[in-house]
Each structure stands twice: as structure tokens, then as C-alpha cells.
Amino acid sequence: MKLKETDGEVYGLLTKELDYQKSTLRLIASENYTSRAVMEATGSVLTNKYAEGYPGKRYYAGNKYVDQIETIAIERAKRLFNMPHANVQPHAGASANLAAFFAFLEIGDKFMGLELPHGGHLTHGSPVNFSGKWFRAVAYGVDKETEALDYDAIRKRALEERPKLIICGYTAYPLIINFKAFREICDEIGAVMMADISHFAGLVAGGVYPSPAGYADVITTTTHKTLRGPRGAIIMGRDEERGKMIDKAVFPGLQGGPLEHAIAGKAVCFHEAMQPEFKRYAAQIVKNANALAEELSSQGIRLVAGKTETHLVLLDLTTKGITGKDAQAALEEAGIIVNRNTIPFDTRSPFITSGLRLGTPALTTRGMKESEMKHISGLIVKVLENPNDTELKLRIRGEVEELCKKFPIYADLSY
Ligand SMILES: *Cc1c(COP(=O)(O)O)cnc(C)c1O
Numbered sequence: 001m002k003l004k005e006t007d008g009e010v011y012g013l014l015t016k017e018l019d020y021q022k023s024t025l026r027l028i029a030s031e032n033y034t035s036r037a038v039m040e041a042t043g044s045v046l047t048n049k050y051a052e053g054y055p056g057k058r059y060y061a062g063n064k065y066v067d068q069i070e071t072i073a074i075e076r077a078k079r080l081f082n083m084p085h086a087n088v089q090p091h092a093g094a095s096a097n098l099a100a101f102f103a104f105l106e107i108g109d110k111f112m113g114l115e116l117p118h119g120g121h122l123t124h125g126s127p128v129n130f131s132g133k134w135f136r137a138v139a140y141g142v143d144k145e146t147e148a149l150d151y152d153a154i155r156k157r158a159l160e161e162r163p164k165l166i167i168c169g170y171t172a173y174p175l176i177i178n179f180k181a182f183r184e185i186c187d188e189i190g191a192v193m194m195a196d197i198s199h200f201a202g203l204v205a206g207g208v209y210p211s212p213a214g215y216a217d218v219i220t221t222t223t224h225k226t227l228r229g230p231r232g233a234i235i236m237g238r239d240e241e242r243g244k245m246i247d248k249a250v251f252p253g254l255q256g257g258p259l260e261h262a263i264a265g266k267a268v269c270f271h272e273a274m275q276p277e278f279k280r281y282a283a284q285i286v287k288n289a290n291a292l293a294e295e296l297s298s299q300g301i302r303l304v305a306g307k308t309e310t311h312l313v314l315l316d317l318t319t320k321g322i323t324g325k326d327a328q329a330a331l332e333e334a335g336i337i338v339n340r341n342t343i344p345f346d347t348r349s350p351f352i353t354s355g356l357r358l359g360t361p362a363l364t365t366r367g368m369k370e371s372e373m374k375h376i377s378g379l380i381v382k383v384l385e386n387p388n389d390t391e392l393k394l395r396i397r398g399e400v401e402e403l404c405k406k407f408p409i410y411a412d413l414s415y
Helices: 008-023 036-042 064-081 093-104 151-161 179-189 201-205 240-254 260-273 276-298 324-333 361-365 370-385 390-406
Strands: 085-087 110-114 136-140 165-168 192-196 218-222 233-237 312-316 339-341 355-359
Touching: 008 390, 036 260, 064 085, 064 201, 064 233, 064 260, 085 240, 093 192, 093 218, 093 233, 093 240, 110 151, 136 151, 151 179, 165 179, 179 192, 201 276, 233 240, 276 312, 276 361, 276 370, 324 339, 324 355, 324 370, 324 390, 361 370, 370 390
Parallel strands: 110 136, 110 165, 165 192, 192 218
Antiparallel strands: 085 233, 218 233, 312 355, 339 355
């Protein structure tokens, strides 16, 4: 029986969500549209299988095909990111980071990450998260003037605090990270270098962002952001010794049965990311982010760090007299989906914020280019300047729908 016949309630909402994703402009920097092939693998019979353990060493019978699929995913991940070891089982980015901590730290150990309001992730030491509750988190920040990482200041802080592990790789940082500088700092104090490339893994795979391979001891990444795969994550190690520690931490350390349907989706995603088209895709993401940044800036909006070198642009709305929260809501009414974000040294709470984070991965998947980014920037500025003008927002909603029709996504998909 099809979902449509057995569960009209869920079916109806799924259909609405599909329409909504097709007819709105998605500028959430951590979102994307996966391929139909990735969705087919993810929505497959593999969801029926228990496979605790690793290929060739399972605790359940009947894994002859599952083993081959997981092995393909592992080998592709290693090749794609040029790392000697990969574990493809983590359910999400947060659980991958938990596993990396479990592998390399003891409870109560000190580690260092970027401060949350400066672009760090919750799992990098926030006091409300396991990383801040179970470990001693110390933070480094961006420079107040440049809003960029200051590697001398990070080194100084690392020498003072002597953390056992340092994380680089962020959620809302628009510039390229100097991985070599982090390696040198870690070597100086004997710390583990962990790179969390969740946001820009697709840019690394596409060759438009430097890789931490060759520098980092451990790399974690989600697979569903710029990498355009299914929801999930992977962890990679710089050698077999670290690989063993990672594998033990994931299973039996933290997880039971792996989500083999998601692992199949990851395998398909890695294959797609190795194709020449993906290089062009990654390059276009960055070109689009630059076009968005330049146009918004020329229309009087201040960019954090003054520019972007990645897939995301961080806007400071302080002088526009609107909070991140209100801006997000007004844009949503106009069919432009973004998220509010703190900016470095934000005076507002993380629930209100003074900033917006915009990303181009999803729009680029639809085939949009620089001229569309300029057009969309104009729409965004109009809404930000007139957030309470209902008529204007409705008119823009119509314009957004027209634009979406010109760049269709999932045209032949139905439930
Ligand atoms: C998104 C993200 C995560 C968390 O991923 P989830 O799948 O949402 O758990 C971790 N670290 C960074 C840097 C991220 O951007």
C-alpha cells in the first residue's frame, strides 16, 4: 500500500513540503537539494537491516550486500577526501563530533574551539551541549577589527591553556581557514587537531577550498550540507591507529545498528561528488556567494569580515534597525528562507540576534547563477527595508515563485 492510501495525514504534509521546497528560495547555508538517486538509496529496503559492527565483522547474519555497500561508501569517502581511514556510520554531525571526543579525550579533558557567537558550533564547547558540560571547553575568538581568525592570538591562547585537542571548522565563518597554522599550533603543544568541515565539505571535495587532509588528525563532516548527500556524517582519521580509535568510539562506544539506508545514500553522494560536474557546481556556489555579497554590500548592508570566500555570507543588520529574528520572519513571508545568526560580539541574544546567514548551495543546485543572485539581493534588501509592508511581501512572494519556476527542482517527483 502506498503512503497516500494508508496515511493521508502524513502524505498530505509531505506533498505540501515538496511544493514548498520547489516554490521558495532556500538560502539556508547548511541546506541543499539532494539528487533523486541519493533519495532513492536513502528511502530503500536497507532501512530493514540490522548490521551492528563493521563490514566483515558483524554481529548479525544476512549482511552480504550491506557489507559491500558500506565498503563502497568507506572507500569512496577515503578517495574523495584523501584520508587513509573513514567511518561512515555517524548518524549526524553532532554525533560524529561526540564520537571524535570519545575517541581522543577523557571526560573532563580540556579542548579549544571557536566561540559560538563567532561562528563555532554548539558541539565545539557550548555550555548547554555535551561538549561544554562533560569537557573543559576554552574558546578562541575572531579579531574584533577584522572579524577574521588571528592565528597569533589563537597560538598564544593555546600556549596558555594547553588544551588536549583543538577544533577548527565552523558554522558561520565566511573566510578560508589556514589548516597549516592550526597544525603548527597543535604540534607545539602536542594537541590533537580536529577539523570539522561540515559546512564546506562540498567545497573541499570540489577543489575550491583547501583540504585539511595532511594536517588534521581527525576530520568530521556532515554529508547533507554543501556535499549534497543524505542527512548524516562521517569521521576520517589520518592513519590506521587513529582509525581504530574512531571506529571503537562509534561502535560499540556510542551507537548500535548503523543506518545502512543512509550509508547507501552517502555512497551515492560521494560518487556524485567525484564527477567533473561537481567541481563546476562547487565553483559556482562560491561565485554565487560572491555575487550575493557584492550586491548586498553595494546596497548598503554590512558584511561580517567584509566579504566571503566560501558558500556563505554573514550580514550585520545592526545599522538597518531590524533584528535577525524579525528579518528572518519577514523574508519567510516573501518566500525567501534564511536563518538568523549571531555575529561576532553580538549584543543581542542567540534567539534574537543581529545577523542573518545566507548561503548559495541550494540555489546553485537549481542552476541559478550570478545574475539571479543580484536579482535576489535586491528582493532581500527591499524586504529588510520594509519588513512590515504586507503588500510588498506578497508581491515579492509572487516574483519568487516565478523565479523558482524558471529553475525547477524535483520537477518529476511526486509522492
Ligand atoms: C551542522 C554542523 C554540525 C552538526 O551537524 P548535525 O547533523 O546538525 O548534527 C556540526 N558541526 C558543524 C561545524 C556544523 O556546521
